[in-house]
Amino acid sequence: xxxxxxxxxxxxxxxxxxxxxxxxxxxxxxxxxxxxxxxxxxxxxxxxxxxxxxxxxxxxxxxxxxxxxxxxxxxxxxxxxxxxxxxxxxxxxxxxxxxxxxxxxxxxxxxxxxxxxxxxxxxxxxxxxxxxxxxxxxxxxxxxxxxxxxxxxxxxxxxxxxxxxxxxxxxxxxxxxxxxxxxxxxxxxxxxxxxxxxxxxxxxxxxxxxxxxxxxxxxxxxxxxxxxxxxxxxxxxxxxxxxxxxxxxxxxxxxxxxxxxxxxxxxxxxxxxxxxxxxxxxxxxxxxxxxxxxxxxxxxxxxxxxxxxxxxxxxxxxxxxxxxxxxxxxxxxxxxxxxxxxx
Numbered sequence: 181x182x183x184x185x186x187x188x189x190x191x192x193x194x195x196x197x198x199x200x201x202x203x204x205x206x207x208x209x210x211x212x213x214x215x216x217x218x219x220x221x222x223x224x225x226x227x228x229x230x231x232x233x234x235x236x237x238x239x240x241x242x243x244x245x246x247x248x249x250x251x252x253x254x255x256x257x258x259x260x261x262x263x264x265x266x267x268x269x270x271x272x273x274x275x276x277x278x279x280x281x282x283x284x285x286x287x288x289x290x291x292x293x294x295x296x297x298x299x300x301x302x303x304x305x306x307x308x309x310x311x312x313x314x315x316x317x318x319x320x321x322x323x324x325x326x327x328x329x330x331x332x333x334x335x336x337x338x339x340x341x342x343x344x345x346x347x348x349x350x351x352x353x354x355x356x357x358x359x360x361x362x363x364x365x366x367x368x369x370x371x372x373x374x375x376x377x378x379x380x381x382x383x384x385x386x387x388x389x390x391x392x393x394x395x396x397x398x399x400x401x402x403x404x405x406x407x408x409x410x411x412x413x414x415x416x417x418x419x420x421x422x423x424x425x426x427x428x429x430x431x432x433x434x435x436x437x438x439x440x441x442x443x444x445x446x447x448x449x450x451x452x453x454x455x456x457x458x459x460x461x462x463x464x465x466x467x468x469x470x471x472x473x474x475x476x477x478x479x480x481x482x483x484x485x486x487x488x489x490x491x492x493x494x495x496x497x498x499x500x501x502x503x504x505x506x507x508x509x510x511x512x513x514x515x516x517x518x519x520x521x522x523x
Contacts, residue, residue, distance in 0.1 A: 183398075184228050185398075186234070186307045187217070187227060187228050187230055187239070188214040188217065188295060189214075189233050189236055190234035191210045191211070191213045191214035191217070191234075191240045192210070192211060192214045193235060194235065194240035194241065194244075194464065195207040195208070195210035195211040195214070195240075195362075195517075196212045197492055197493070198210060198397070199490075201361055201500060201515050201516070202399065202491045203397045203399040203400065204399060205263060205265050205397070205398045205399045206244060206310040206397040206398060208262075208269050209247065209248075209262065209263070209264075209269060209273070210240050210244060211269065212269025212270045212272075213240065213244070213269075213271045213273055215270045215299040216269070216270045216271075216273040216274040216277065217277070218274070218277075219442075220277075220278055221277045221278045221281040221284075222281055222282075222285055223243070223277055223284045223285045225290065226285065226288055227239065227243060227288065229281075230461040231340050235489075235497060236290045236453050236454075237291065238292050238454075239288070241291075241292045241395070242287050242288050242290075242291065242292055242512065243284065243287060243288065244270055244289055245261065245296065245394045245395040246280075246283070246284040246286075246287030246288075246394065247263075247273070247276060247280075247284065247291050248263055248394045248395075248396075248398055249287075249390065249393070249394030250276065250280050250284070251263035251281065251395065251398070252390075252394065253432070256271045256276060256279065256280065257274055257323060258275070258276075259272075259273075259276050260451050262368055264398070265474065268367070270508070272367050273422060276473060278486075279304075283434075287394075290379065291454055292395045293326045293327065293381055293391075293392060293395060294326075294395055294396075294450065294467035294515075294516075295324040295326050295327045295334065295381070295383065295392050295395075295407060295410075296329070296396075296403060296406070296407075296516045296517060297329050297330075297332070297354060297406045297407070297409075297410045297517075298351060298356060298403075298406065298516055298518055299329075299330060299423070299449045299450070299485060299516065299517040300329070300330050300332070300333045300336055300338075300342060300354060300516030300517070301334065301338055301355075301356045301517050301520065302356075302451060302485045302494070302496050302506060302513045302517050303447055303483055303485055303496075303521055304333060304336075304338050304340065304345065304346075304354075304363075305340055305496060305510060305511060305520060305522075306447075306483035306484075306485075306497075306498045307320075307333075307362040307368060307445065307447075307483055308340075308343070308345065308363040308364050308366060308368060309363060309364065309371070309498050309510060310364075310443055310445055310481040310483060310498065310500055311364075311366045311367065311443075312366045313442045313479075313481075313500055314479040314481070314500060315441065315443065315479075316366065316367040316368050316369050317369055317371050317439075317441055317442040317443065317445045318368060318369065318370050318371060318442070318443055318463065319370075319372050319438070319439070319442050319443065319445065320333070320334075320370055320372065320373045320374065320445050320447055321374055321375070321433050321444065321445065321446050321447065322374070322375035322376070322442070322446075322447045322448060323372075323375070323376055323383060323426040323429070323430060323446070323451060323463070324376075324377055324426065324448050324449075324450075324451030324454070324455075325375030325376060325380065325419075325421050326376055326377055326380070326381055327379045327380070327381040327382070327383040327392065327414075328377075328380065328383070328414065328418075328419040328421040329383070329389075329407075329410050329414075330375070330376045330447070330449065331373050331374070331419035331420065332352075332410060332413055332414070332419060333370070333373065334346075334353050334373050335350055335413060336350050336354050337349075337350035337352070337481055338353075338354050338355070339353065339354070339355040339362070339521070340356070340358060340362060340363050341358030341359075341360070341362030341363065341520075341522070342358075343362040343363050343364070343365045343446070344365075345365075346367060351409060351410045351412070351413060352406065352410055352413065354517075356513075356514075356517055356518055356520050357517055357518060357519040357520070358519070358520055358522070359394050359520070359521040360371070360511070360521055360522030360523065361522050362410045362522070363510075363522070368482045370408050372420070373419065373420065373437065374420045374422070374423045375391075375420065375421045375422070375432070376417065376420075376421070376423070376424050376425075376426055376429040376432070377421065377422075377423065378423070378424070378425060378426070379423070380421050380422070380423050383394060383410075383411045383414055384406075384411060384414055384415045389411060392407060393407065400487045400516065403516065409436070409454050410518045424462075425459075426451075426459060426463065427459050427462045427463060427466075429448065430463060430466060431466055434466055434467075434470045438478045439478075440477045440478060441481070441502075442478070443478060443479040443481055444470075444479070444480050444481070445480075445481045445482070445483055446463075446467060446480075446481070446482045446483070446484075447484065448485075448486075449484065449485040449486070450485065450486060450487060450492075450494070450515070451486070452484070452486045453486070453487065467480070467482055471501040471505055474501035474502050475492075475502060476502060479501060479502065480500065481497050481498065481499065481500035481501070482498070482499045482500070482507075483496075483497075483498050484497050485497075485513065487515065488512075492512045493512045493513070493515075494512065494514065494515050495509050495511075495512055495513075496509065496510045496511040496513060496520075497509050497510070498510055509523055510522065510523060511523055
């Protein structure tokens, strides 16, 4: 049976996550929703009757994204003011859930697509470590690519704690706040960059661009600027992004012949929690099997940025083969990649 108290607690927990990530407006919205939710609207009833795991399903962020979209549209001045940090959250949200019920309900249909180019900086730090271990040539495979912004990783310019990499004339330069030792200053080249998502998003489509903007927290307008710049890069030259199941797609890619001298790398960020136990086990088994075939000439690596919920942080982990394949945590990071602290 759905548990109202559990659902409301999930919104308060999400508020604590947002507060820890310097997003007080979004935290206030989630806190307000914990009280404002009722069954007086279809949206409110669907949230309170949620049968899944609300945090793992990112339920609070699904609803917050829809409300932010309404606020950005300007059709509800009180809601717009709330997302600017003004107003009584409980009262405004209670009214908004009823007034915009039909528009908000579809936002519950799928998890938020947090498309943030700065996450590529965290992942690039891991890829530079792979290049240090196995050489510069990388064949990159990303699961959960969403709109494909991480698939632009070979076209971004990076400054990672003073370590530069990427094209010097790139239209997007990613310079996260860096703490600790910088990543190795080694050459890196991408032989191919491919990704998959169960429901890929076309960020160049105006309607989808609006939806992606809704998922960006109101506290972080600079992310809107980065998203627009990365979207322009996609418009200029699309990425190789397939629609499909991560397990099926990865299995097919791992079965392909691997070029000698090229490291095959599985990469993902903030995806693992959405895959479910069965898919996670299948992917781990496939990587374990592929690792048994890795050689000095054809190495394999796994680079991932995923949340550690108890400590409320993202962690960058790298494994590679041949060798013992021990996973090593290289850094902790902000969920949107704005800062990175090497460990």
